[in-house]
Amino acid sequence: MNPVQRTVFRTVVVLMGMFAFAFALVPLYDAFCKVTGINGKVGDQPRSIVNEQVDTSRYVTVQFITRSGKGLPWQLEAEHRQVRVHPGQPTEVNFAFSNNSSKALTGRAVPSVSPSQASLHLRKVQCFCFEEQRLEAGERLEVPLVFQLTRDLPPDINTVTLVYTLYPVADSQSQLQAQTLPVRGGDV
């Protein structure tokens, strides 16, 4: 290899590396968000309850907001608008999905947490947001959300808001995604 070829070879290697890096950034960013709580992202895997001393000295208000996205004729409702819990205390709240249309449809509730730092201190044990839901025409489905706020929740956070936005899932889409994007989590 003459020196020019060597230089070109090296730059091309760097180039391909950077192109791959761009795609690697997608899962890296996801992981980074979950570790640091950026964007209020919560893990999409169930976690188990940790038995820790319940901090009875303070109350935290947990609000539930459900929103309907476009193109899914469903209603999602929380049993309670908000609950007051102690950090460390496992809590169960029921949510009801109903499909008011005359077709069977698949949908997903996309979660978000505010303030975003709180997502680091939220342990979801059971959540309908971990998976897609399929509802027959006119079906109503009650599903629980079981969560626990960790004891080390920063003292200045007194309200945690959990937001769920409903989105339709096209049947073909969910499969395609699992193929092209295995990194985004096996539960898609």
Add this chain to the structure above:
Amino acid sequence: MWEVIKSVLAAFFGVQNERQRHRDFQHGKPVAFVAAGIALAVVLVVVVAAVAIVAAR
């Protein structure tokens, strides 16, 4: 090694004198400079991140 780090530090600071530079380019191996440059960039990130974390408390 110390000389290499000193030169790279000078580069980060943006100031370097003529004599020092001549010395670098007579003796230094380029790989050493590049490695030191990358290492110091990482150090810079860590230091600024640490400052930010401390400041956010």
Add this chain to the structure above:
Amino acid sequence: MRKSLAWMMGAGSFLGLASSTLANGWNMPVGVTDVSREIYSLHMTIFWICVVIGIVVFGVMFYSLFRYRRSRGAKSANFHENTSVEVVWTAIPLLILVGMALPATATLKRMYDPSEAELDVMVTGQQWRWHYEYLGEDVSFTSSLSTPRSQVNGEEEKDENYLLDVDEPLVLPVGRKVRFLMTSDDVIHSWWVPDLAVKQDSIPGFVNENWVRIEEPGIYRGQCAELCGKDHAFMPIVVRAVEADEFDTWLAERQEAAAAEASGVDREWGMDELMERGEQVYGSICATCHQPDGSGAEPTFPALAGNEALLNDLDRHIDVVLNGVSGTPMAAYRGNLNPVELAAVITYERNAWGNESGDAVQPSEIQALLE
């Protein structure tokens, strides 16, 4: 350290006040919250630091250009290096920057104060209007541009608040901490009111938050700050800040009105009242895209007048209005409008502009679809 900080901020706000009286409408508004005032003085401090640096640097430059021009007989020297000078002019900016970073960090930390708020407002951006929901208060409404199209097109004199007026301003109490939760139904928008120093992106699927404690009653205007499509320029924000007790009265009235409307769901509505209500809802929600005369703007916004596909299929019409169409600007209105408004606007669309379906959709029918 603290002292010099306070001194800098003080000097900044003094210079700032001096110039704000001079330059009204040329500068950032001082605003009506703690944070906005702090940002303003930070802005002025840094502005004046830049001015001073600029005067020194450009002073030396123009002196050299004048003093050492060849037409005056200047002979060039040959120096090209001086390590100590270079170290000095690297170190001094570093110190100045540290001096800037300290107050900036302090202000930023005050902006990120998640402590308990007394009122939660959910702000949802939609192409191209804002939807506000007072969380837990059963009050929600959509706020859209009220400047008539004729003013935009120059057929009419533009009024004082041209493009900055809405049909329903967001009403907030003075002196209470308000928490905003921002999200979006379609693309990214950004909710910005300069006087409150709140600018926050509203992002589909995610929730952002921001806090404000307004100190003076008044009307504060702002605009969407993130390009969000064709009518990005036409989705203003108006905040009406009122005294706390006035706010409570207002909120109670709105709750009563909402309750009254809710109780009206069960009764049979006549065609005329549905049409009247529907026209009002259509004007504030639908007309920006589908046009006041229902002619739409193809291909993105289908015409509603004479739309056979829609007129022949009532269920489809209801479905589109309630649930939106994914991938288009058509939002799902099931959460934004109440059953009466939904029934009325659908009825209106089916019977206005020469559409003659004769369907009168009853609020109770809609209610059944929302449970």
Add this chain to the structure above:
Amino acid sequence: MASNLPPKPTLEHSTAASGGLAHEHHERPRGIWRWLLTTNHKEIGTLYLVFSLVMFFIGGIFALVVRAELFQPGLQLVQPEFFNQMTTMHGLIMVFGAVMPSFVGLANWMVPLQVGAPDMALPRLNNFSFWLLPVAFTLLLSTLLMPGGGPDFGWTFYAPLSTTYAPPSTTFFILSLHMAGISSILGAINIIATILNLRAPGMRLMDMPLFVWTWLITAFLLIAVMPILAGVITMMLMDINFGTSFFNAAGGGDPVLFQHLFWFFGHPEVYIMILPAFGIVSAIIPTFARKPLFGYASMVYATASIAILSFLVWAHHMFVVGLPLVAELFFMFTTMLIAIPTGVKVFNWIATLFRGSITFETAMLFALSFVVLFTIGGFSGLMLAIAPADFQYHDTYFVVAHFHYVLVPGAIFAVMAGVYYWLPKWTGHYPDERLGRWHFWMSVIGVNLTFFPMHFSGLAGMPRRIPDYALQFADFNMVSSVGAFMFGVSQLLFVWGVIKCVRGGEKAPAKAWEGAEDLEWSVPSPAPLHTFETPPEFTPITH
């Protein structure tokens, strides 16, 4: 960054490049084929420069449509849909079609001349990377005629406005951007290969003129970030056409991720558009001050340090997107740090002027106004770096004022300065000084009339990218629009000046400027098609 490589033996000097040259000496195609098939760095450089000038005018016309609509409140000339296409196309064309190719054009012409190489290291690749550009931009411009119109989501094309809600032509937009990106990458590879391998014997890296140095670092930046852009637009393409959800919240994606990826490319891109300008100005100021550049080594190190820092500041474009406090602080601090090496550069230029023997040819006038106006853009950049204040500045005309100050009287003035400076070398004639001065003063006045009032309208609360605005911004906008037309018209003087210079004028000697020292001034003016076929003797100037 391989900024400290020692001198390479340059034995292969003549062998490496002769492959592309050997057959050229005999029969040269004529007419259009000459330009289509040329592998000569000077001809390709000319092609790049002419192309970027054409793009500059097309992008400029789009800008004038925008400014004409904004001349007064209300919608007069265009509808919002078309307005958005104009702002988007203006940005895309100016960034990817005008500024970047003009720098590549200057590099093609001057890098081989300044390092004493006979041509670029890969002449045929050079031809290919140029001819990708006209194809790419013809495709991009043709989207305006497609149903649903061209791209209308801003040059930053934030998802989901550019994916789920984009016009059907977006796939073609992505394709054209891919081509422009490949062109830049190939250009960068060529420049790196030339600089590292084809320098005149005896020329070490630290002897290279600053224009070569800044281009070397720029080329590394291009190699590092253009693939990221390619990755982002590929993801967009997949989201639009193959049902993935990289940026779509409905499928578990994240619209904010788009912005992180885009700005990880976008911020180094900003420096790609300014570093070569630093190099040009660093060549011109010492020439007309008749004094060596002050702090040559510092200039090189400052450039390298700006390049490294440019990878650590991207999220300062995203302060209002909802970042956690720590991230806001981190990006605020790193952004402020960039002010230091940038300041060092400005101080070095001024120290070069100090105790010089200064004359004011057109090239010098542009270079000096670059220093002043770029610094003003730097000041507003510093203000924007302050995160809390950015909550008020973000996405307003203050930002528009800032980046136009660094790009128009920054990058574009530097290119014009470079053109006036090297025209005698290219054409053998001096440019008409009187015409040049008219062009300069009209441009400077026009630029400031256009962009200075934008600081005020932005601070007063005018968001960017709006086709219509509230009445309190009317006066500022009217002034801006008048200035924009003045600036636009005065560029015709530039074209006239260049044409006049090509056709004739005062003959220039090899060393056209008294204070010019670099290697390009050792070849005759105009530079013959083939130069340095035997490597020149290089004696380092003591920096």
